[in-house]
Amino acid sequence: MIAFRDAVVADADILCELARRTFSDTFGHLYDPGDLAAFLATHTPERWRNExxxxxxxxxxxxxxxxxIGYAKLGPPSLPFEPRGAxxxxxxxxxxxxxxxxxxAQDMMAWVLDTARGRGADNLYLSVFVDxxxxxxxxxxxxxxxxxxYGFMVGNHRDTDDVMRLTL
Known part of the structure; x- marks a missing residue:
């Protein structure tokens, strides 16, 4: 049985480790170890606590x-583009x-969409690796x-990510 809950500040260490693990498991084989280590170093418990x-x-x-076993994170637009509306x-x-x-994933996406709408967003953006x-x-x-x-940096390695939008 998979359970879902809103993360709290006390989950910072768990989320830090999970973020590093999921990224490494999914994409780690694509990168030079130094580039991967530099990228993973940006996932710190302190950064998670702040968010x-x-x-x-x-x-x-x-x-x-x-x-x-997983997480979804919504936040203010940060991608290098001009967002439309809220x-x-x-x-x-x-x-x-x-x-x-x-x-x-379906359950998490339902939460993403409900939360985005509940926060008054008209548009939901994301980026995803082209491959x-x-x-x-x-x-x-x-x-x-x-x-x-846009170019997504992993250490000194530049990947191409698609920017996607959903009108809510």
Whole structure:
């Protein structure tokens, strides 16, 4: 059974480790170890505590048998583009591999959409790695449309991410 709850400041260490693990598991094989280490070093408990304490952010945690297995993070737009109207950004959306295909992603996306609307957003933005075909299909099924691209840095390595928008 997968349970969901709003993350709190006390979850900073858990989210820091989960963010590092999910990114490494999903993309770590693509990068030079030094670039990956530099990127993962930006995920600190202090940064997580600051975001968890900031009312501009909303973070949902997925747990199974008392262990964190995924999370979704909404926050103010940060991508290098001019957002339209009242906007919010899906900053991160990750599940550990064993939780993928369980329906947990659908439940988390329902929370994302409800929360974005509840915060008065007219538009929801996100970025996704161009070669992450599974995630791109998932977002497209939820109505997100590609509106551009930008360079996502992992250490000194530049990836191309698609910027996507959903009109709420």
């Amino acid at each position: 968890l304490a900031d009312p501009a952010f909303a973070i949902r945690l997925a747990e199974q048998d008392g262990s964190a 906007s919010i950004e899906l900053r991160q959306f990750y599940l550990l591999a064993p939780a993928q295909g369980t329906g947990a 992450n075909h599974r995630a791109r299909r998932f977002y497209a099924r939820h109505g997100f449309e590609r509106i551009g691209e």
